[in-house]
Amino acid sequence: MPLPRTAPGTLKWWVIGSIGIAIGVALAIWFGLSATVGLPTWQVTGYKVVDDDSVRVDFEVHSPGGEDLTCTVQALAGDFAVVGSTDVPVELAGADSTRTSVALRTTSRAVTGDVKTCVVAP
Template structure:
């Protein structure tokens, strides 16, 4: 079964629509990359529940800008409530990637520890 042809005189609007969609996709990709390239990223490497009142978290920070950062590390209970939080200063350095270890004091037993943000 052949595809139906567009009505006579509407071909230019099909071209205008296709070009508009292509421009919209290109602008979305540009804005998405522009908003994320060069920003710091972080990753929780490991955590260990030391006892009922503390958690140790190991994490690494990739900072392409080389500026000083402050990372917020939190400990979570089994119901995902926050039972401990600490802000860690990450100094500016020439190295793009750095590893850190912090021990959080908690209000009750935590089941996990993670890096929440780095700003």
């Protein structure tokens, strides 16, 4: 049994649609990569709630250019309210990555510590 043929004149629209979808996918990939390549990344490796007034946050940062960074570290309460925050200078001295630990004072008991952002130091 032979496969059915498309209606006359519709093949052109299938080709145009397929090319349009391929261009859209390529543009989405290009925009996504251009927005993230070369930017610093970070990962929290651990945290410890020391007492009601402090928390220690351990994290690793990676800067593709080896540039020094300034990271904003936060302590969060159970309702995700920020109960402590500080800016930490991270010196990479030409290396691509480093591990850092910071003790953070809080206004009330924190349940977690997190790195909000890291930017290239001015």
